[in-house]
Amino acid sequence: MSEDLDKLISDAVEKALQGDMDVINNIEDRVTRSKAKAALVKAKRLAKAAIAEDAPKPEESKAVEALPAELSLTEKVSAVIAKKFPNTIESDEENSHIQMKGKNWFEIAQYLRDNPDFLFDSLQCVTGYDFGENEDLEVRYNLHSMTHNHAIEIRIKTDRNDPKVPSVEKVWRIGDWFERETYDMYGIVFEGHSNMTRILCPEDWEGWPLRKDYEVQETYHGIVVPKVKDGWE
Amino acid sequence: MGVIHGDLMTLNIGPQHPSTHGVLRLKVKTDGEIISEVEPIIGYLHRCFEKHCENVTYDQVIPYTDRCDYIASMNNNFGYAVTIEALMEIKVPERVEYIRIIVAELNRIASHLLALGTYGLDVGAFTPFLYMFRDRERILDLFETLCGARLLYNYIWVGGLSHDLPRDFVESVFSFLDYFEPKIEEYNELLTYNKIFIERTADIGVLPPEVAISFGVTGPNLRGSGVKWDIRKDDPYSIYDKFDYDIPIGAGEMGTVGDCWDRYYVRMVEMKESAKIIRQALKGLPAGDVHQALPKKIRPPKGSIYKRTESPRGDLAYYIVSDGSPIPYRLKMRSPAFTALSVLGEISQGWMMSDVIAILGSLDIVLGEIDR
Numbered sequence: 001m002s003e004d005l006d007k008l009i010s011d012a013v014e015k016a017l018q019g020d021m022d023v024i025n026n027i028e029d030r031v032t033r034s035k036a037k038a039a040l041v042k043a044k045r046l047a048k049a050a051i052a053e054d055a056p057k058p059e060e061s062k063a064v065e066a067l068p069a070e071l072s073l074t075e076k077v078s079a080v081i082a083k084k085f086p087n088t089i090e091s092d093e094e095n096s097h098i099q100m101k102g103k104n105w106f107e108i109a110q111y112l113r114d115n116p117d118f119l120f121d122s123l124q125c126v127t128g129y130d131f132g133e134n135e136d137l138e139v140r141y142n143l144h145s146m147t148h149n150h151a152i153e154i155r156i157k158t159d160r161n162d163p164k165v166p167s168v169e170k171v172w173r174i175g176d177w178f179e180r181e182t183y184d185m186y187g188i189v190f191e192g193h194s195n196m197t198r199i200l201c202p203e204d205w206e207g208w209p210l211r212k213d214y215e216v217q218e219t220y221h222g223i224v225v226p227k228v229k230d231g232w233e
Numbered sequence: 234m235g236v237i238h239g240d241l242m243t244l245n246i247g248p249q250h251p252s253t254h255g256v257l258r259l260k261v262k263t264d265g266e267i268i269s270e271v272e273p274i275i276g277y278l279h280r281c282f283e284k285h286c287e288n289v290t291y292d293q294v295i296p297y298t299d300r301c302d303y304i305a306s307m308n309n310n311f312g313y314a315v316t317i318e319a320l321m322e323i324k325v326p327e328r329v330e331y332i333r334i335i336v337a338e339l340n341r342i343a344s345h346l347l348a349l350g351t352y353g354l355d356v357g358a359f360t361p362f363l364y365m366f367r368d369r370e371r372i373l374d375l376f377e378t379l380c381g382a383r384l385l386y387n388y389i390w391v392g393g394l395s396h397d398l399p400r401d402f403v404e405s406v407f408s409f410l411d412y413f414e415p416k417i418e419e420y421n422e423l424l425t426y427n428k429i430f431i432e433r434t435a436d437i438g439v440l441p442p443e444v445a446i447s448f449g450v451t452g453p454n455l456r457g458s459g460v461k462w463d464i465r466k467d468d469p470y471s472i473y474d475k476f477d478y479d480i481p482i483g484a485g486e487m488g489t490v491g492d493c494w495d496r497y498y499v500r501m502v503e504m505k506e507s508a509k510i511i512r513q514a515l516k517g518l519p520a521g522d523v524h525q526a527l528p529k530k531i532r533p534p535k536g537s538i539y540k541r542t543e544s545p546r547g548d549l550a551y552y553i554v555s556d557g558s559p560i561p562y563r564l565k566m567r568s569p570a571f572t573a574l575s576v577l578g579e580i581s582q583g584w585m586m587s588d589v590i591a592i593l594g595s596l597d598i599v600l601g602e603i604d605r
Contacts, residue, residue: 122446200604
């Protein structure tokens with residue numbers, strides 16, 4: 001009996017890998033169906049790993065080894081990016097972050113994620129920032145590597161009247177929601193994002209709440225929005 | 234491919250629905266009973282936490298952090314206090330560190346009890362929920378003697394604590410642990426190894442580790458996928474490096490690594506480990522004054538900081554920018570439940586309607602923290 005089941009599952013998985021999910025979905029018994037689905041996830045993962053092994057390994061960057069060892073990670077990353085993508089780094093003086101220009105950010109993000117010396121596979125946090133009324137806006141990214149257990153911060157300034165930064169939604173999937181939140185609060189548009197809509201505020205809310213010059217709209221659908229008192233008693 | 238597809242049906246769950254754990258709306262597209270797309274719609278509990286913080290002083294922020302993740306307020310206080318202390322370079326007394334860890338781990342147990350109990354409820358087991366709430370109540374009683382509040386504590390302050398431990402607190406926690414540890418076996422018999430529960434959760438909603446990392450999923454959800462990652466061990470804060478405890482990870486005991494059962498079971502084992510930490514901390518608790526390092530006025534120097542701590546739901550981080558005034562210039566909270574919910578759409582595809590509820594419950598979200 002169990003051999004029959006195994007065969008049924010393996011057949012269904014094979015069909016599903018060819019794109020026909022109905023075989024799995026049509027399995028009557030619930031437990032068997034779950035097993036088949038789990039087997040499918042596993043098979044897909046194995047296939048992916050096999051492809052990754054076959055693919056030519058990205059050339060190991062010698063650029064990092066050539067740098068003096070006493071440099072901090074931030075300085076190393078900024079030196080490597082400056083070499084590979086000229087005219088993108090503005091400064092890394094404070095040694096706590098890298099100040100960058102917006103252009104090429106998508107490619108740089110991909111490079112930082114895939115470079116074996118850095119492997120920043122996790123986007124920890126995206127923070128919007130306002131320098132004050134009539135000043136620039138900024139987006140701050142905190143990257144982290146699960147493999148090397150190291151972290152850096154990248155900052156990208158953008159113009160207040162036409163704030164635009166390339167989206168990294170396709171590099172780190174969580175970028176999707178983080179960027180929507182930043183858009184919601186600061187009005188910074190992430191170019192290339194698949195669904196640039198508000199996430200926390202209602203869709204038809206006016207203004208960008210976390211900007212320093214934000215003024216609350218007086219009414220919303222006929223409801224009076226309570227005013228925030230100046231200061232606190 | 235010769236497959237006939239019928240029209241997709243759009244189904245709406247929530248925003249008011251018992252199984253969404255708060256005010257969450259799910260827009261579900263189904264093909265028959267099979268899910269082809271889930272879109273979580275959030276924001277119903279948005280209370281402008283970050284905007285509020287830009288208008289109050291640093292110490293006034295602490296009660297607001299309570300109200301973000303209202304199931305684990307101690308851990309939220311803890312994360313905030315640790316961040317500001319790092320920015321101001323305050324060294325807190327040894328006794329404070331120990332008490333913080335005791336209350337944070339107690340709160341972790343309380344939070345997991347709620348998560349596991351309501352998870353049983355989601356998949357149709359009512360009894361374990363009552364057992365777990367009975368025991369969670371004892372922790373809340375302990376906290377009540379500690380600071381007068383049952384849920385929103387405002388207990389851990391920048392540089393110290395609001396009160397020292399009350400009389401007999403150490404003994405009460407010891408007797409609670411003596412009572413609680415054997416209870417874990419009881420939960421296992423009631424729920425963990427229940428045949429129906431296993432069939433509802435094992436092999437369902439498999440979250441592969443690389444997907445979890447790309448979505449920024451952390452905490453028990455990530456560990457359920459077999460990734461040994463815990464801020465308490467990998468980027469230690471406070472005095473977590475002094476204690477001896479293990480980090481449980483999912484092993485696919487009942488099905489595939491990273492399924493709902495694994496995520497559930499990691500939480501169950503974590504409660505045991507937390508109890509272990511609390512015992513060690515209680516034994517090593519030194520004497521001292523908990524108000525000694527409280528700053529008169531909190532005015533961090535100019536600069537910014539990003540600091541992570543391990544809340545029961547994962548990587549809770551604060552990004553704080555100070556301009557040298559007593560009011561934060563910018564405060565961003567990176568909430569672990571926010572990232573956990575974002576993965577729901579990815580891992581629910583192809584499952585049944587009832588499985589989506591099981592997957593959502595296994596992610597253990599708190600809407601107060603997602604919407605802030």
